[in-house]
Amino acid sequence: MTPRTTTPLSAEATSTSFVAHWLNSSMAALLLLVPVALASVCLLWQSARKRANGRRRGTAAGWLAAIAAVGCTAYSASTSWRFAADYLDMHNTVERCAFFATGELAMVAYAVMARQNLHGPRQAAGLPAVLVWVLAAVLTIPAYAEHGLVGGTWNAFFGPVMAAAMWHLAIGTEPRHRTPAAKPA
Structure with a gap:
């Protein structure tokens, strides 16, 4: 049995593979965040329209x-992207995109459903808000998992917790505390 010898990659080959990998992963991440951005724009556009009385809906x-x-x-999503590769052995770009985008898109969908419920007959955000x-x-x-206790707390707070x-x-x-109208004495 002969030992395997490896030839070092040239600087040009290394940089080319790095750029190709970076473009694939970054472009995939960007493309999956497009639906989130579009949903945000639609919500903002709807809130910016003027009501019948001439006042704007959004601030x-x-x-x-x-x-x-x-x-x-x-x-x-960035943390979930790395987690998919490091802990779940997902190295296929499409598979990782599908994995990390699912959680983030679900959060946006639940928030939109909560808003819809809030303006529905029960006037409560309900289960989607939870x-x-x-x-x-x-x-x-x-x-x-990716960053340990200190870094994980930072990433958890500024990632999913602040996103929610x-x-x-x-x-x-937001919770609305409605009190019954005061009855005249």
């Missing part, structure tokens, strides 16, 4: 919350 705070929600969702937070808790697992909070605020599903 600058709502716009900023939506932008922050997209950023935190992307931050969470599921946003359950999903955020589950999405913290990759952060701790920002989506919650951006689309207006």
